[in-house]
Amino acid sequence: MREVAKDVFCVGGTDVNWVLVRDGSDLTLIDSGWLGDREAVEESIRAIGHRPQDVRAILLTHAHLDHMGALNHMHDQYGTPVYMDPAEVTQARDGHLEQASPMDVALRAWRPSVLAWSYRIMRAGALKHLKIPHALPFPSEGALDLPGHPVPVACHGHSSGHSAYHLPGAGVVATGDALVTAHPTARSAGPQLLPSFFSYSPRAALAALDVLGELSADVLVPGHGAPWRGALSDAAARARRHVLKE
Ligand SMILES: [Zn+2]
Known part of the structure; x- marks a missing residue:
């Protein structure tokens, strides 16, 4: 776990990150790892001196299994609501996820390190089916009335309703899978x-870099990979160059 800015913590689970944002005694959780990361999510909350009940809401970047693992548990145990972009709600509720399977990935990116990763994520729940019946769209436009006052930033492409979260006060953007800094593949x-x-x-995912590049922040916390320090405009430019190189 790393405190990337005051009261903003990036926590690593099974090859995926979630983010805790603190405001006094209250927390916002952004994403929630795999099903197998459920206990690690609770431990990370306790590690910063809080209880799971202190989480006022969970914000989901997108409805993929590696980000939604603890949502039902937190809702069943503590009544924690989960909010997301309106365009992501149906997939989350129905469980018809726009997600590559471990087999798709193994076929397209075959390398020994990818095989080891596939094994890890299958143990963490990559073959499970998951529905989030209590998934809700954002309760309001603009900055949300939640700890850290996160501002949803629509950056559709990776999924049809992917959202990043800007924390203007902390100078941080949680980019989910719209902009990452590393991945086993x-x-x-x-x-x-x-x-x-x-x-x-993929076309919309590339266009979403323009939106992210305009945010005023100097820390990027991705869904996968280590947090990165620097201007978001620079991060977006690097990601565009990376596409050209591949
Ligand atoms: Zn992901």
């Missing part, structure tokens, strides 16, 4: 898009 580290076979619309 990637050849190098640094700001980049995920390989195109992970995306619902």
Whole structure:
């Protein structure tokens, strides 16, 4: 776990990150790992001196299994609501996810390190079916009335309703899978898009970099890879160059 800015924590699960944002005694959780990361999510909350009940809401970047694992548990145990872009709600509720299967990935990005990763994620729940019946769209436009006042930033492409979350006060953007800094299927580290076979619309995913590049922040916390320090415009430019190199 790393405190990437005051009261903003990036936590690593099974090859995926979630983010805790603190405001006094209250927390916002952004994403929630795999099903197998459920306990690790609760431990991370306790590690910063809080209880799971302190989480006022969970914000989902997108309805893929590696980000939605603890949502039902948190809702069943503590009544924690989960909000997301309106365009992502149906997939989350129905469980018809726009997601590459471990087999798709193994066929397209075969390498020993990818095989080891496939094994890890299958143990963490990559073959499970998951529905989030309580999935809700954002309750309001603009900054949300939640700890850290996160501002949803629509960056559709990786999935049809993918959202990043800007924390203007902390100078942080949680980019989910719209802009990552590493992935077991990637050849190098640094700001980049995920390989195109992970995306619902690779074209929209590329265009979303323009939106992210305009945000005023100096820390990027991705869904996969280490947090990255620097201007978001620079991160977006690096990701565009990375696409050209691949
Ligand atoms: Zn992901």
